[in-house]
Amino acid sequence: QLQLQESGPGLVKPSETLSLTCTVSGGSIRTSSYYWGWIRQTPGKGLEWIGSTYYSGGIYYNPSLKSRVTISVDTSKNQFSLKLSSVTAADTAVYYCARDGQYCSGGACYSGLNWGQGTLVTVSS
Amino acid sequence: DIQMTQSPSSLSASVGDRVTITCRASQSISSSLNWYQQKPGKAPKFLIYGASNLQSGVPSRFSGSGSGTDFTLTISSLQPEDFATYYCQQSYRTPMYTFGQGTKVEIK
Numbered sequence: 001q002l003q004l005q006e007s008g009p010g011l012v013k014p015s016e017t018l019s020l021t022c023t024v025s026g027g028s029i030r031t032s033s034y035y036w037g038w039i040r041q042t043p044g045k046g047l048e049w050i051g052s053t054y055y056s057g058g059i060y061y062n063p064s065l066k067s068r069v070t071i072s073v074d075t076s077k078n079q080f081s082l083k084l085s086s087v088t089a090a091d092t093a094v095y096y097c098a099r100d101g102q103y104c105s106g107g108a109c110y111s112g113l114n115w116g117q118g119t120l121v122t123v124s125s
Numbered sequence: 126d127i128q129m130t131q132s133p134s135s136l137s138a139s140v141g142d143r144v145t146i147t148c149r150a151s152q153s154i155s156s157s158l159n160w161y162q163q164k165p166g167k168a169p170k171f172l173i174y175g176a177s178n179l180q181s182g183v184p185s186r187f188s189g190s191g192s193g194t195d196f197t198l199t200i201s202s203l204q205p206e207d208f209a210t211y212y213c214q215q216s217y218r219t220p221m222y223t224f225g226q227g228t229k230v231e232i233k
Contacts, residue, residue, distance in 0.1 A: 035219070047212060047214075048224075049222045052221075060221055096168055096169075100222075103175070105174075108175060111157075111220075112216065113214070115168035117168050
């Protein structure tokens, strides 16, 4: 069964770079049918998509965060990572990694998200 | 951006009640609409894909309907374990997802 687990510091100082890693188990990240992505949740803005990638490239970022975000994949470790630079208190959130898989019924296929458990990152000095 | 708007933002209901939550997209998304359930301190759980298809293991009291811009999640007979926050999400512009703001279902 697929499992995703986020890891990284829970506290980051303002203006520094937030770095998180998602470790995938129960499946290979080298699957062309899936996007691997990051989503964050705050009380104020709700669920916000940050960005997604295929293992072989093809990266998509939320335009509102694009200038500060980098997502990368390490297939040798079955992991993908998030870096968010120049953080402020507004970046305090629970960060989730997720796999966007395909689900089919009646001849039609749709994508849907399977989530890691999430990790709280607080931006504070 | 495709904006997703849910209503109501919260509701109070009793065990056994029929509950309906609506989600509206700012443009047509065909049937590319998912629903998730989230309990406090937990990640969202995938309930419904393609507007009306139950994920494996989801109880049949949950159902979804709609297409185009207007969608509905219905719980036919609310159970104690269903008290949670529900989110819709468009997958029309995968992987550039957007979510509704959530509907919190509380105990009356």
